Amino acid sequence: MPETAATAARRVLQVGPLKPSLADTLRSTYDAFALPVDAEERETFLAEHGREVGAVVTSGRTGVDAALMERLPNLRAVVNFGVGYDTTDIPAAVARGVAVSNTPDVLTDCVADTAVGLTIDVLRRFSAADRYVRAGRWPVEGNFPLTRQISHKKVGVIGLGRIGSAIATRLTAFGCPISYHNRRPVVDSPYTYVDSPLELARRVDVLIIAAAGGDRTRNLVDRNVIDAIGPDGYLVNIARGSVVDEEALVDALTAGRLAGAGLDVFADEPRVPDALLAMDNVVLLPHVGSGTLETRAAMEELTLRNLESFLRTGELVTPVPEVKVPAAAR
Numbered sequence: 001m002p003e004t005a006a007t008a009a010r011r012v013l014q015v016g017p018l019k020p021s022l023a024d025t026l027r028s029t030y031d032a033f034a035l036p037v038d039a040e041e042r043e044t045f046l047a048e049h050g051r052e053v054g055a056v057v058t059s060g061r062t063g064v065d066a067a068l069m070e071r072l073p074n075l076r077a078v079v080n081f082g083v084g085y086d087t088t089d090i091p092a093a094v095a096r097g098v099a100v101s102n103t104p105d106v107l108t109d110c111v112a113d114t115a116v117g118l119t120i121d122v123l124r125r126f127s128a129a130d131r132y133v134r135a136g137r138w139p140v141e142g143n144f145p146l147t148r149q150i151s152h153k154k155v156g157v158i159g160l161g162r163i164g165s166a167i168a169t170r171l172t173a174f175g176c177p178i179s180y181h182n183r184r185p186v187v188d189s190p191y192t193y194v195d196s197p198l199e200l201a202r203r204v205d206v207l208i209i210a211a212a213g214g215d216r217t218r219n220l221v222d223r224n225v226i227d228a229i230g231p232d233g234y235l236v237n238i239a240r241g242s243v244v245d246e247e248a249l250v251d252a253l254t255a256g257r258l259a260g261a262g263l264d265v266f267a268d269e270p271r272v273p274d275a276l277l278a279m280d281n282v283v284l285l286p287h288v289g290s291g292t293l294e295t296r297a298a299m300e301e302l303t304l305r306n307l308e309s310f311l312r313t314g315e316l317v318t319p320v321p322e323v324k325v326p327a328a329a330r
C-alpha cells in the first residue's frame with residue numbers, strides 16, 4: 001500500500017531542548033519521544049524507534065541534520081520552533097520529501113525591537129554607562145564620555161525580509177535614512193537598494209544584519225565589509241553569527257577599525273570570543289532577540305498548530321519556502 005499521511009509513521013520526536021511548556025505538551029498530548037543526548041543511548045533509541053518517527057519538533061538551535069534524517073527513514077515533517085531553520089539540512093529534507101515549518105511573523109516585532117535596542121545601546125553606550133555607575137566611577141571620575149547620536153544616522157540593513165523591514169520602519173521614525181542589500185531589490189520598497197554588502201557598508205554609519213543564516217550567507221559580512229563600515233561605524237547582528245566573519249570582527253574592534261558592535265548572535269553559541277568580553281564598546285546579548293513571554297508563547301502556539309495540522313492533514317501551516325512538499329508526494 002502506498003504511504004499516505006494516514007498510514008505514515010505517527011510518532012513525534014523532540015530533538016534538542018525546547019521551551020519547557022512545549023516539551024511538556026509534546027510528552028503529555030502527543031506521547032512524544034525525546035532524542036537522548038548521550039551518544040550510546042541515542043544509538044540504541046534510533047535502532048529501536050527510528051522507523052516509528054513521522055515528525056520531529058526541534059528549534060533553530062538544534063535542527064535535524066542529514067545524518068539524523070537518515071536514521072529516521074519515515075520522517076515526513078520537521079516542525080521548527082523559531083523563524084531560522086539553518087540547523088536543519090534543507091537539501092536533505094527536499095531530497096527525502098520531508099516538509100519543514102518555522103514560526104515566521106509572530107517574532108518579527110520582538111526581534112526588530114532587539115535590533116533597535118542594540119543599536120541605541122551600542123551608539124549611546126547605555127550598558128557601558130550603567131557599568132560606570134555601578135563601579136562607583138561617576139563620583140570619582142566625573143561625567144561619562146560623550147557618545148553617538150542615533151537619530152539621523154545612515155542605516156544599512158542586510159536582509160530586508162520581515163524582520164529587516166520592521167527594523168527599517170522603526171528606524172525611519174528616528175529619522176534614519178535606510179538603505180539595504182538583498183539578493184534582489186524588494187519591489188516597491190521605499191528604501192535605497194545597494195547591490196553588494198561592501199558598497200552598503202561604505203555608505204552607512206550602522207550596518208544591521210537581518211539576513212537568514214546558512215550556507216548562502218556564510219561570512220557575507222567578511223573582513224572587507226567590516227573594514228568598509230569603518231572606524232566611526234557600527235555593526236549590529238540579530239540574525240545568525242555565521243553571517244559575519246567573527247574573527248575579522250574581533251580583529252577590527254581590537255584595532256579600532258570599527259567603532260563598536262551590538263551582537264545578539266555568535267558563531268559558536270553559547271561561546272563568545274574572550275576578546276569581546278573585555279571590550280567596553282560592544283554590547284553582548286545571549287541570543288534573546290525573540291525572548292519575551294508574549295513572543296515565545298506565540299511561537300509555541302504556532303509550533304503546535306503546525307504539528308497538529310501535520311498529524312491531522314499532512315499539511316503544515318507555515319512551511320518554509322524552500323520545502324513545500326506537495327501532499328501527493330508524502
Ligand code: 8YV
Binds near residue numbers: 287290
Ligand atoms: C530563537 C531565533 O532564539 O527564531 C529564531 O530563528 O533565533 C530565536 O527566535 C530560537 O529559535 C529558539 O531556539
